[in-house]
Amino acid sequence: MKMKKFINDQSNLTAELLEGFEAAHKDLVTLGEGRMVINNKLTEAERVTIVTQGGSGHEPAISGFVGEGMVDISVVGDVFAAPGPKACVDAIKLADKGKGVLYIVLNHAGDMLTGNLTMKTCKKEGLNVIKVVTQEDIANAPRENSDDRRGLVGCIPTYKIAGAAAAEGKSLEEVAAIAQRFADNMATLAVAVKGATHPATGSLLADLNEDEMEIGMGQHGEGGGGRQPMKSADETAEIMLNALINDLSIKEGEKVMLILNGTGATTLMELYIVFRKCEALLKEKNIELVANHVGELLTVQEQAGFQMFMARMDDELVHYWNAPCNTPALKT
Known part of the structure; x- marks a missing residue:
């Protein structure tokens, strides 16, 4: 193409x-x-x-x-x-x-x-x-x-x-x-609404209809078995967050990290709207959000969607996450 x-x-x-x-x-x-x-x-x-x-x-x-x-x-x-x-x-x-x-x-x-x-x-x-x-x-x-x-x-x-x-x-x-x-103690679930093209070959990595999304999309367009009608930001956030909590068996009172990683063609507006719902859901469940990041860390060319990442945290891991670093893509 x-x-x-x-x-x-x-x-x-x-x-x-x-x-x-x-x-x-x-x-x-x-x-x-x-x-x-x-x-x-x-x-x-x-x-x-x-x-x-x-x-x-x-x-x-x-x-x-x-x-x-x-x-x-x-x-x-x-x-x-x-x-x-x-x-x-x-x-x-x-x-x-x-x-x-x-x-x-x-x-x-x-x-x-x-x-x-x-x-x-x-x-x-x-x-x-x-x-x-x-x-x-x-x-x-x-x-x-x-x-x-x-x-x-x-x-x-x-x-x-x-x-x-x-x-x-x-x-x-x-x-x-x-x-x-x-x-x-970490888990990720990805969602895509539009596939990317391979920049060396022009091949389409995933083909989704305009009214579809796929929860479970892999890094290179691999299917995840979660193709379904397009959902709102809040609905998508709830589906994905609950899946991560269940996978990690996170209980009330535990501490977690949450990352929303845009995969290339999803705007920060969308990511922040999703994150807003995630934070509210965690508060409802009495799960403490102690570390987070919203933005593009690992992309798939112009694939539209995001990866939701969660990890069980403790004070030692929070300390390391907050430690200084100086790299092209992340500085703390």
């Missing part, structure tokens, strides 16, 4: 994206070999460091979160495609400053293949690495089969919490345990 996008050669999208990203944020990041986006403060890091990976096309994720207090190196693949394991092993070697490396991988087939091959090589070479997988999409598998759940926006707060723990001098085992505890 015909696209209307400000691009040049479709075969050179990722290279040109990264060149522009580096030029725009040269105070924070440097572009290295193998499509690595590197934290400029990495050379000073006397701590556990963090490496992650993922395809381009989801900006600001993932490279927008490289910087102080979050990720040290992101390894970037082609549009919606995982990078190869060699680049990830090279990134881990470059990142390691003697305290070990936390390697965060989203649960998608290509990323997991790369992640497993990377860890196999790291083990063979005796590198000090622990892998944490983010897998929190409640639409495609029940909690008891969480290994089958897709990784959505939950990787971003995981970077933040792990990065803060590392900055405070925690050991690799401690940082990994904190990140894993957070990852085990």
Whole structure:
């Protein structure tokens, strides 16, 4: 199909994206070999460091979160495609400053293949690495089969919490345990009202009628089995929030984080209207909202919709979430 996008050669999208990203944020990041986006403060890091990976096309994720207090190196693949394991092993070697490396991988087939091959090589070479997988999409598998759940926006707060723990001098085992505890207590549900087009091929990722929405849409247009007539903001908020609360078994008096992540073509007006209803529902249920974010963290080109993320929180996790960071896409 015909696209209307400000691009040049479709075969050179990722290279040109990264060149522009580096030029725009040269105070924070440097572009290295193998499509690595590197934290400029990495050379000073006397701590556990963090490496992650993922395809381009989801900006600001993932490279927008490289910087102080979050990720040290992101390894970037082609549009919606995982990078190869060699680049990830090279990134881990470059990142390691003697305290070990936390390697965060989203649960998608290509990323997991790369992640497993990377860890196999790291083990063979005796590198000090622990892998944490983010897998929190409640639409495609029940909690008891969480290994089958897709990784959505939950990787971003995981970077933040792990990065803060590392900055405070925690050991690799401690940082990994904190990140894993957070990852085990998070859930995401996405909704889409319009699909995106793949910027390299022009193919439509999801085809929805004008009067339809789909709750459970995956990162790349994968169906979630929740196609239904379009609902209002309040109705959609209630359906999705209740599903997340039920999945996490959140009880009265507990503390939660709530993130509304716009996926590319949904306005902040819409997101704030949805968030307003979510906050009211949490108050009604006597669930304490202790951390939140509304905006675009991980997009899918011009897909219209959002991902609703919830995590069970405690005082330690709130402390890490509120710790300082300085990255292109998030500063606290």
